[in-house]
Amino acid sequence: MNTFAAATRIGAFSQTWRDVPWHRYRLLAIGGAIVGLVLFSALFAGLITPYSPYAQDIVNQLKGPSWDHLFGTDQFGRDVFTRTIYAARISVEVASVAVGIGFFGGAVIGVLSAFFGDPLDMVLMRLMEVVFSFPAILLAVVLMAALGTSTFNAMMAIGIIFVPGFARLARVSTLSVLRQNFLEVAHAIGMSRRRIIAREILPNVLTPLLVEAMVAFAYAALLESALSFLGLGAQPPEPSWGNILNEGRGFVYQAAWLGIAPGAALFLTVIGFNLVGDGLRDWLDPRLKD
Secondary structure: OOOHHHHHHHHHHHHHHHHHHHHHHHHHHHHHHHHHHHHHHHOOOHOOOOOOOOOOOOOOOOOOOOOOOOEEOOOOOOOHHHHHHHHOOOOHHHHHHHHHHHHHHHHHHHHHHHHHOHHHHHHHHHHHHHHOOOHHHHHHHHHHHHOOOOOHHHHHHHHHHHHHHHHHHHHHHHHHHHHHHHHHHHHOOOOOHHHHHHHHHHHHHHHHHHHHHHHHHHHHHHHHHHHOOOOOOOOOOOOOOHHHHHHHHHHOOOOOHHHHHHHHHHHHHHHHHHHHEEEHHHOOOOHHOO
């Protein structure tokens, strides 16, 4: 009997596995593999490369790619592959905190704005529109000039930039949920506003916010690199893709590999998180399913 039951469960699992439309999740799988590689590099950089990202070797400065130095060395003899790998930590850390600030801050503002309506809605949305009207990189530079140059301040500045986008998306999603009949039932049975928001509204607005978070993560990595390139983010000798690119721009003709390695890493990170965002949208949005 136990053997028969086990065989039945295995058969049901196999049928379910075959019925899954895997072709829909190719983007998610490819993006997840790239993101996983980036996260693995950030977490286990010390296991991937034997070199220190700060160790200088003037004798071997500006050496081309070789088995000893896969991406060559920079003007101080530091291993470019090692610095590129360790720079993933900065990008992942900054992007994670910045997206977290934008996600939670924007979700709270957007949901409360839509749920309570005017005058709170008008005040909060006009404030979000003022922040949203500035170009992202310009606003980031202004905020960094006010806060000071550091990795922590870069997280705060990028997080503030993301709040309006998440707030507008949360507001639109909440307005859509508020038109559903089940909310009338919730009001009729006497559910408090707090419970309605926590149990009925938030679960229904999380899907678009999660998709937006993946796209924002890629954009945060770009903004962090741009700020570091301008000297406003991670400060040398701390490795960041942005400041590695900045240091290598003076050696474009004699050591092109200084820009290729961090540029390729940034490109893959942006592509990976965008693919994950598209894959999550296909997976979580019921309107896209057969």
